[in-house]
Amino acid sequence: MSDRKHRIAIVGTGGIANAHAQAVTSLPERASLVAAVDVDLDRAKEFAAKWDIPAVYPSLAELLAAGDVDLVHLCTPPSSHVPLAAECLAADVDVLVEKPPTLSLDELDSLLDAESKSAAQVVCVFQHRFGSGAVRLRQLAADGVLGRPLVALCNTTWFRDDAYFAVPWRGTFEVEGGGPTMGHGIHQFDLLLSILGPWQQVTAIAARQARPTKTEDVSMALVTFENGAVASVVNSLVSPRETSQLRFDYENATVELEHLYGYTNDDWTITPAPGTEAVAEAWSADLEDVPSGHTAQLAAVLDALTSGEPAPVPLVEARNTLELAAAIYASAFTGKPISRGELLQGTPYAHRMGGPGAPWSSTT
Known part of the structure; x- marks a missing residue:
């Protein structure tokens, strides 16, 4: 496997984001936190200071425009998962989305359609x-x-x-x-x-x-x-x-x-x-x-991304x-x-x- 370090951004800095940040920092040789994103910029800055994250953005669009990210962790409320994941796919950036990945089967199928047109993939958190x-x-x-x-x-x-x-x-x-x-x-x-x-x-x-x-x-x-x-x-x-x-x-x-x-x-x-x-x-x-948890799943995801294989758990599998x-x-x-x-x-x-x-x- 390559020793390349994956650049990770966390979008949404509420409670569950801390589990994601802990997972990334637990794998320092394989991944680094490069950005935090939140519509509440003060909350994003506080989160970034806690986890020593160098960049803060008020929107996913600004993060993606900067172009310095390999994997986005979506930790926002469930209703925002589909539009934000679609933004990542349009930019060909892989995205790890918290549960539930979508609010409905129809939404999941629409995201599968967007994924089919992208070089990136959506991975679902089922740690x-x-x-x-x-x-x-x-x-x-x-x-x-x-x-x-x-x-x-x-x-x-x-x-x-x-x-x-x-x-x-x-x-x-x-x-x-x-x-x-x-x-x-x-x-x-x-x-x-x-x-x-x-x-x-x-x-x-x-x-x-x-x-x-x-x-x-x-x-x-x-x-x-x-x-x-x-x-x-x-x-x-x-x-x-x-x-x-x-x-x-x-x-x-x-x-x-x-x-x-x-x-x-x-x-x-x-x-x-x-x-x-x-x-x-x-x-x-x-x-x-x-132990089960975000660190164990992230390690498996990074294994797959490094080897060029589909990452677990893909959207099509989460659909079941x-x-x-x-x-x-x-x-x-x-x-x-x-x-x-x-x-x-x-x-x-x-x-x-x-x-x-x-x-x-x-x-x-």
Whole structure:
């Protein structure tokens, strides 16, 4: 690999931008922060001073015009992702976009179209795929060590109080894209999908149990997969004991993960089925300990950019995850099962995650 250092700019200097800055500064031999961009120039200057960033711009257009950047990290509110990513693509600059990458399937498809006309690519932040535990699980599953996948559980049970929803861009389909299904649980069920592969059909419910939001604060889904596995997915913002849990029951072992916002190897357990004790040895053999997080994903992205390969996770792959989110809303609000591929371009739940609106929207 080349030892060229990648020049990175962060656009949007709110809370999540610090995780991105930490990731870049954790890889000093491979990347450097060259610019910070924010419509609030004072906030951008404060962020730049904190992370020793040499240049500050009030707009992405001015950053791109300066021409001194290889990779843009988009850390802005979700509704701005598509237009800003399109600007980067038009300038042939690669872009790493925070979740959710777009607010709808139609938006994602429009960005795929823009990407097809550019020399650059859009990469989506789904950092839980990149911890060493998830990498090992995918490896053992692909090698057939675990046998067939049978049952999975995916729970994102978090807590956000009323004040959390006072931020203007939270709690609406128009600006945030949805509630915990889109903004919180999406990380866990993206990891689920990265392991179990294409989903087939979903039956779901959604509810507004307690929070002042126009979206759901809870959703629950039953998902079937092309490989025959079945899974339950819970996304909640009303759960005082916060946890993120995944469980995979294979023929030869149960593999479990419990963490909150990121995991290490210590957060995984493996329980072999009777007579398959060697599975545990296969799990632990020479297993390095790489925590999940932005640093792990950025390292993988830089590997790909350096070698000229497509970077993980590309838009086309992230579409599988975003389509499941859309299908959860469509099933919950229509009361019908939704199959993958059913939400065609221009139809209500492809155009907007909430479709015509949540059942309670007329009362808010």
